[in-house]
Amino acid sequence: METRSFRPYITVVALLALTSLALAFTVDTNISDEAGVRVYLPDQVGDWKGDELRFCQNPACQATVFLSEIKEKGVCPKCGGKLSTMAKAETDLLPSDTEVLKKQYTSPDGEIVFASIVMSGRERSSIHRPQVCLVGQGNEIVKSKVLDVPMNNRRPLDVMVLDMLRRWRAPDGRQGEYPSYYAYWFVGKGRETPYHTMRMVYMATDRILHNRSHRWAYISVSGVRDDEGIYRQKIASFVKQLYLEMAIE
Numbered sequence: 001m002e003t004r005s006f007r008p009y010i011t012v013v014a015l016l017a018l019t020s021l022a023l024a025f026t027v028d029t030n031i032s033d034e035a036g037v038r039v040y041l042p043d044q045v046g047d048w049k050g051d052e053l054r055f056c057q058n059p060a061c062q063a064t065v066f067l068s069e070i071k072e073k074g075v076c077p078k079c080g081g082k083l084s085t086m087a088k089a090e091t092d093l094l095p096s097d098t099e100v101l102k103k104q105y106t107s108p109d110g111e112i113v114f115a116s117i118v119m120s121g122r123e124r125s126s127i128h129r130p131q132v133c134l135v136g137q138g139n140e141i142v143k144s145k146v147l148d149v150p151m152n153n154r155r156p157l158d159v160m161v162l163d164m165l166r167r168w169r170a171p172d173g174r175q176g177e178y179p180s181y182y183a184y185w186f187v188g189k190g191r192e193t194p195y196h197t198m199r200m201v202y203m204a205t206d207r208i209l210h211n212r213s214h215r216w217a218y219i220s221v222s223g224v225r226d227d228e229g230i231y232r233q234k235i236a237s238f239v240k241q242l243y244l245e246m247a248i249e
């Protein structure tokens, strides 16, 4: 499994993006609803069993519940409030035609991984630079590095892996750290990239050269970070199986 740093060409990409965006917004575009992936997360990924998550929109509750726990469709079992596939903060922030799906996966030995897919709507502003939201939630990003996920019969899928750390302090003064990872990639029609900036470049060139604007999806997988190497292998294995299940035939 190879990893490599993305820093050397990020500046070039950023300059390209700025130039392209400046041009892009002066051109009329046919909005296309074509996507490169389904808004779908399988119930099973290898040995991992998935349960969909729903989020209470009642500001006083905001409970996270499993779909399997919900008795009345769309109703929060804790407060009777309205449920959504996205958290209250996301509903408030994202355009209303954004599609979101989240699942928690559990392995036979009890390990937990979260997966999510966000599909942009017509406004194309549904997907933000992931780092911004994560840091806003109190995490510190200690490392970001692309992971090559080996695939059968095609080139590897590049996935961005952020190593994160959340420091906490209990009321009695005890302190601790929670190490986690957040892995993601973007999918457009016939395109895949682990770089948010590259996605902007693709969107801009599609607008300028092909006069079209496809829907983009943002797929993420997150969990607890253990020893270096081991969790990266786990991500590669999980993402490979998830990718195969999600691909459009």
Ligand SMILES: [Zn+2]
Binding pocket: 056, 057, 058, 061, 062, 063, 076, 077, 078, 079, 080, 081
């Ligand atoms: Zn509720």
